[in-house]
Amino acid sequence: MGFTDVLFGRKKLKGPAQERMFALSTARVTLDAELGLKSAGTGGVVFKPLSAGEFVRAENDLQQVLDAVAGEYGSRLERKSDDFGYEWIVVHDADVEDQVTTVHAVAQGLEEGGFGEQLLAAAFKFEPKFGDGQVVYWIYGFKRGAFWPFVPKGDKDRDNAEELELKAKLENELPIEQDLSRWFGLFNAPL
Amino acid sequence: MRRKELGRDLGLSIRMLAVTVVLAGLYVGVALLIAIAVLADWDEDWRVFLLPPAFVLLLWVHYVSADRLVLGAAHANVVDTARAPELHAIVERLCGVADLPKPKIAIGRLKVPNAFAAGITHARSTIVVTTGLRDRLTKPELEAVVAHEVAHLANRDAVVMTAASAFPVAAAFFLRRRFGPYAFERDELDFEERLTFKLFSPFAWVLYIVGFLLTVTISRYREYAADRGAAMLTGAPEQLMSALQKLSDETDRIPSRDLRALTGLNAFFIVPAATHSARFTVLRDHPPLEKRLRRLAAISRELGKAAA
Numbered sequence: 055m056g057f058t059d060v061l062f063g064r065k066k067l068k069g070p071a072q073e074r075m076f077a078l079s080t081a082r083v084t085l086d087a088e089l090g091l092k093s094a095g096t097g098g099v100v101f102k103p104l105s106a107g108e109f110v111r112a113e114n115d116l117q118q119v120l121d122a123v124a125g126e127y128g129s130r131l132e133r134k135s136d137d138f139g140y141e142w143i144v145v146h147d148a149d150v151e152d153q154v155t156t157v158h159a160v161a162q163g164l165e166e167g168g169f170g171e172q173l174l175a176a177a178f179k180f181e182p183k184f185g186d187g188q189v190v191y192w193i194y195g196f197k198r199g200a201f202w203p204f205v206p207k208g209d210k211d212r213d214n215a216e217e218l219e220l221k222a223k224l225e226n227e228l229p230i231e232q233d234l235s236r237w238f239g240l241f242n243a244p245l
Numbered sequence: 246m247r248r249k250e251l252g253r254d255l256g257l258s259i260r261m262l263a264v265t266v267v268l269a270g271l272y273v274g275v276a277l278l279i280a281i282a283v284l285a286d287w288d289e290d291w292r293v294f295l296l297p298p299a300f301v302l303l304l305w306v307h308y309v310s311a312d313r314l315v316l317g318a319a320h321a322n323v324v325d326t327a328r329a330p331e332l333h334a335i336v337e338r339l340c341g342v343a344d345l346p347k348p349k350i351a352i353g354r355l356k357v358p359n360a361f362a363a364g365i366t367h368a369r370s371t372i373v374v375t376t377g378l379r380d381r382l383t384k385p386e387l388e389a390v391v392a393h394e395v396a397h398l399a400n401r402d403a404v405v406m407t408a409a410s411a412f413p414v415a416a417a418f419f420l421r422r423r424f425g426p427y428a429f430e431r432d433e434l435d436f437e438e439r440l441t442f443k444l445f446s447p448f449a450w451v452l453y454i455v456g457f458l459l460t461v462t463i464s465r466y467r468e469y470a471a472d473r474g475a476a477m478l479t480g481a482p483e484q485l486m487s488a489l490q491k492l493s494d495e496t497d498r499i500p501s502r503d504l505r506a507l508t509g510l511n512a513f514f515i516v517p518a519a520t521h522s523a524r525f526t527v528l529r530d531h532p533p534l535e536k537r538l539r540r541l542a543a544i545s546r547e548l549g550k551a552a553a
Binding site: 059062063064066067068102103104138139140171172174175195197198209210211233235236237238241 | 258261262327328329334335337338340341342343344346347368384385388396399400467469470471473474477478479480481548
């Protein structure tokens with residue numbers, strides 16, 4: 055943060071750091087072999103939309119972006135909004151690698167369309183291969199360019215022990231956010 | 246496509262810069278005066294050397310206890326995720342968008358609907374919401390108010406305001422000690438020295454008043470900046486406008502006797518709790534509602550437009 059930001063207050067939000075998201079494609083092997091986690095088939099981008107009313111044009115830009123990505127990558131895209139007024143672009147694809155590529159393309163498209171500063175995170179859903187254990191989300195913070203795990207336990211609790219274990223196991227393969235106070239959760243994610 | 250920077254206001258930027266420069270100039274001036282005073286006095290009284298460390302100590306005490314003091318004054322307790330899951334989720338996401346670590350969240354048991362941010366460093370920062378605020382606002386309005394406070398944290402307003410408001414206090418303290426009534430009691434002063442002191446004593450008060458005016462001016466500018474920040478974070482300036490409208494109505498309706506107890510916190514509140522007469526706008530630490538609404542309306546017209 056620059057000196058002028060302190061002097062005058064911020065006039066722009068930080069833009070997204072996109073590229074490190076691809077690390078998840080390689081980490082999927084460890085997730086599968088050592089932790090018994092497989093993709094639940096959905097990943098997505100969550101962003102803060104401009105509110106309705108005067109933003110019809112931004113809305114058209116967004117739809118164009120999504121149509122272009124869907125046409126090029128052949129994944130099924132779905133638009134959803136959550137209780138907190140955030141928009142989700144959900145990508146349905148069984149393969150983690152394709153999921154990451156498509157989510158990256160969506161985020162890239164949103165950035166080119168001028169929504170980059172509004173990008174909050176990408177989230178990828180994983181579930182246990184056997185039995186019915188907890189669902190695990192890997193959240194990628196665009197502002198930080200880093201991942202962190204999110205293991206929800208009910209509507210408002212999270213399993214910190216499990217999350218810290220995931221951090222420890224994947225630290226060498228994924229760029230993991232070291233500042234725990236930035237590990238925000240996404241409860242009731244529509245993934 | 247690049248989108249427009251929001252709330253671009255060259256006039257406001259220039260005024261903020263001017264006020265900051267004047268304040269910084271005053272700081273340097275007073276520091277020089279103190280240095281001269283200390284150097285002139287040291288052979289008479291070695292204790293003058295204790296003053297600068299004493300002032301640093303004072304600032305340090307302020308630094309470690311300010312957030313607790315402010316929380317206490319608002320009857321606020323820090324709440325964990327389980328007790329206020331929705332508020333936590335709102336704050337977490339806004340901090341994600343703003344690229345800030347998550348602050349602590351406290352709920353103040355006050356009927357006055359208000360919110361404020363406290364804490365000098367990001368690690369110690371706290372966002373306080375009163376129960377009155379939570380009860381009266383809709384969820385998007387609450388989010389907008391919280392975003393205003395997150396913007397205060399992002400802009401480091403607690404530091405800026407502490408630095409700015411330390412000035413009048415420091416100026417008055419040092420100048421009155423050196424040139425005030427205490428200095429006159431010394432017998433060994435000759436006529437010329439007495440005259441100098443006579444001239445300097447009112448000067449201390451002028452400095453104090455100028456410092457105070459600068460502080461409330463900076464505070465008003467920071468409010469506009471935080472409003473703009475909230476609009477950027479939520480993308481919905483109209484929610485903040487509607488919240489501000491509601492809050493100012495509610496604040497005005499509450500008897501002023503209860504509110505007077507709160508005036509010390511004003512600089513941190515989203516709307517000032519005590520009511521002032523409109524004539525004294527220059528003395529207020531928050532800009533008037535109409536002006537804030539006008540600026541937010543301008544921002545809402547800019548939102549979503551491409552940069553030229």
